[in-house]
Each structure stands twice: as structure tokens, then as C-alpha cells.
Ligand code: NDP
């Protein structure tokens with residue numbers, strides 16, 4: 001194991017997020033490799049950490065002043081053993097190769113857990129949509145797709161949204177793909193309803209996170225009713241996590257963006273959540289405005305001098321990190337436990353540092369890793385692909401019921417895999433092992449490719 005990780009580090013120098021994601025998976029699947037030396041012999045892990053291919057390209061565009069801007073575009077086509085590459089696009093100034101490779105690696109296992117035939121991919125750009133006009137975002141998306149279109153396709157690679165990429169960006173990307181390829185096909189998911197999108201796709205990641213949390217609580221005879229919940233983020237995943245938590249009778253006391261967080265001790269109401277959705281999705285404003293409007297909420301700006309995030313330092317029962325990677329460090333994990341949190345369910349991808357993961361696992365609280373807990377988003381993207389292929393659209397009830405049933409199945413698969421390989425109750429091992437086995441078996445069957 002150590003030897004493998006050392007080699008991986010040597011061939012991917014400085015890619016700390018990617019190495020973090022690989023380390024976690026390798027630790028989990030060790031008992032599988034001990035029992036199945038054929039995976040070792042066929043170098044399955046070595047092949048899994050090497051992307052099928054990486055595409056990096058220039059994205060030049062004109063801003064509203066007529067000046068030339070240049071960004072970098074990426075698509076990581078990680079693994080296609082069980083289906084066409086599938087995974088989101090992230091537009092954020094922090095985007096780099098390491099972050100996209102970690103996301104594509106995680107996506108491969110997550111997609112395997114969804115039970116649908118989707119391989120793993122991820123892409124994006126260091127473009128920052130914040131403060132840009134709609135026209136600027138459109139010109140950027142058109143330029144991005146002018147290169148990407150030759151590498152994607154409904155049977156090849158189907159991108160979707162992630163941080164900074166929502167319905168607006170998917171619309172512009174789809175329009176440009178259709179124009180270049182002269183084909184109206186489901187090459188992207190997360191589309192608007194009027195041109196092939198699926199009902200429930202916007203809600204799916206957050207709803208799925210809460211369905212997964214309910215399943216975990218059910219193993220201890222508990223429900224979300226009355227539970228005090230810390231949620232981070234105020235984007236797509238955070239909004240619909242909060243919505244479903246309220247529907248299940250829980251109390252949401254925090255939400256955040258990259259500048260700070262709000263704390264509402266009495267709990268955010270449905271009306272207040274609707275305000276946050278309008279603030280973030282329509283006006284593209286800051287969460288601090290919430291505390292200006294609702295005086296009973298506290299606004300706490302980010303303090304770079306602090307080595308912990310005070311959002312995770314409130315009395316609560318459950319925590320739902322839904323913003324970004326590594327937003328819970330070791331101190332935050334300890335604070336969560338100190339404050340009585342007994343369930344952590346990850347909406348964001350890899351929001352907890354490795355040391356934090358160990359702290360949460362040692363504590364024996366209910367802890368769900370992102371690749372299982374947030375799989376509802378890509379799962380519903382898979383359902384969008386099915387509807388596009390059939391040229392049909394399902395009702396809200398149909399899609400939501402498939403989402404709910406499959407999140408229960410993913411929960412069960414994690415529980416079973418953890419039990420079979422000797423760490424009952426460990427959802428990290430469960431998710432990694434169940435995802436690994438499906439991809440590994442497909443790779444074994446397809447020969448050395
Ligand atoms: P959005 O762009 O809709 O929202 C992102 C939220 O996180 C915003 O509140 C944003 O604040 C905050 N955020 C982003 N980057 C940072 C950062 N570096 N530091 C602090 N806060 C940050 O994205 P999503 O809600 O779609 O994605 C959130 C997480 O969920 C990501 O980890 C994503 O990979 C994951 N995810 C998304 C899925 C989806 O279907 N959309 C599916 C599965 C996982 P600000 O506005 O200030 O930047």
C-alpha cells in the first residue's frame with residue numbers, strides 16, 4: 001500500500017487533492033486486494049489512478065469592454081469501464097489539474113454506486129463567473145464548447161454542472177454544441193425543462209443527501225424530525241439539502257458562502273429559504289444580505305486568522321457540508337463532536353480532510369462520505385440521459401421515487417460491503433469497496449486496456 005502511494009506521489013507531484021482522494025480509497029480497498037490477489041496481478045489500482053486521457057485547452061473570449069481574456073479549460077476522462085464518461089464541469093478560480101483529477105477519480109466510484117452505466121469524468125475552468133455579465137458568461141461558454149465539442153458526445157462523455165455551473169451555463173454550452181455538431185442530443189445534463197432537462201435534477205443532489213441521512217438514522221431507530229442541522233454553502237446542493245431537511249421536520253441553523261456564514265438559532269423558515277434561493281440564483285448576491293434582512297440572524301464573516309471554521313462550532317445534532325473540498329479540517333471535526341453532532345453527511349465532494357475523516361470514523365458517529373451521500377445528483381443525470389434516449393419525460397413523482405429508492409439501495413450497498421470486508425458501520429470503506437468492485441470487475445472482463 002505504502003509503495004503504491006509513494007509511486008503515485010512520484011508520478012503526480014504536488015497534486016495534493018488527487019493524492020488525498022487516492023489515499024482514502026487505497027486504505028479502504030486493502031482488505032479486498034488481500035482477498036482478491038487477481039486485482040493486484042492485473043494492476044487494477046495502477047490503471048484506475050491513470051486517467052484514460054486529459055484534455056487541456058485555451059479558452060479565449062471577449063469581455064464586455066471588448067478586451068481579450070484567456071482562461072484554461074480541462075476535461076479529465078478518467079474511467080469508461082462501466083459507461084461513457086460522466087461528471088460535472090466546475091468554473092471557479094481555484095480550478096487546477098489536481099482538483100479536477102480528484103473529482104474525476106471520486107466520480108468513477110460514485111457513478112458505479114448509482115447502479116447506472118456511467119463512467120467517471122470531470123472538467124471545468126479557472127474562469128470565475130462571479131461579477132460577470134450574462135453575455136460574458138455566454139461568450140466564455142461558447143468558446144469553451146468550441147474546443148470541448150470534439151471530445152464529448154451522448155455515448156462518449158456527458159458533462160453536467162458543478163460549482164459555478166448551473167442551468168444558465170448548461171444552456172449556453174448546449175446551444176453551442178448543437179450549433180457546432182448540428183445534432184440535438186443529450187450531450188449535457190442539467191438542461192432546462194424546455195430542451196430535454198429532467199424534473200428533480202436541480203433538487204436531486206440535496207434531496208439525495210437527506211434521503212441518505214435518513215437511512216443512516218433509521219439504522220439507529222431515529223429520524224430527522226426535530227434535529228438541529230448545520231449546513232454550509234448556499235448554492236445548488238446546500239439549498240435543496242436545506243429544503244428537504246425542512247420537509248423532514250429538521251431545523252437548519254446555518255448556511256454560508258465563501259465570504260461568511262449566517263447563524264439563525266431559531267431555524268431558517270421556508271420563506272427565508274425562498275429568499276436565499278432568490279438571492280443566490282436570481283440576484284447572485286452574498287449571504288451577508290440575509291442577516292441585513294432578518295435581524296434575528298447573526299452574520300459571521302470569514303476570518304483568515306482562524307485555524308478552524310466557526311460554522312462547525314455550534315451545538316447541533318447533524319452536519320451537512322455542502323460548499324467545497326476540505327472545508328472540515330481536523331479541528332472542525334473535533335468541534336463537531338464536542339458540540340454533540342452525531343451525524344455528518346457530505347453534500348460537497350471530499351469536504352473533510354483525511355485526518356478529519358479518521359476523527360469522525362473513530363468516534364463511531366454516523367458519517368457518510370460524499371461519493372455515496374451526494375450520488376443523487378449524477379444518478380438523476382443518468383435518469384435525464386435515459387429520458388433523452390427514450391424521447392420521453394417522467395413526472396416529478398416518477399423521478400423522485402427512483403431517486404429515493406436508489407439512495408436507499410446505495411445505503412444498503414455501503415452497509416453490506418463494509419460488513420463483508422470487516423468494518424461494519426464504516427460508510428467510507430463501504431462506499432469505496434462497493435464502487436471499486438463494480439469498476440474493477442468490468443476492467444478485468446475487458447482485458448488490459
Ligand atoms: P454552487 O456553485 O451552486 O455553490 C457552491 C457554494 O459553495 C457557494 O455557496 C459558494 O460560495 C461555496 N463555495 C464554493 N467554493 C468555495 C470555496 N473555495 N470556499 C468557500 N466556499 C466556497 O455549487 P454546488 O452547490 O453545485 O456544489 C457544491 C458542492 O457540491 C461541490 O463540492 C460540488 O462538487 C458538490 N456536488 C455538486 C453536485 C451538483 O449536482 N451540483 C453533485 C454532487 C456534488 P460563493 O458563492 O461565495 O463562491
Ligand code: 2IT
Pocket residue numbers: 086087088089107110158159160161162189349374375377378379381
Ligand atoms: O459531483 C457530482 O456528482 C456532480 N457535480 C454531478 C455530475 C453529473 O454528471 O450530474
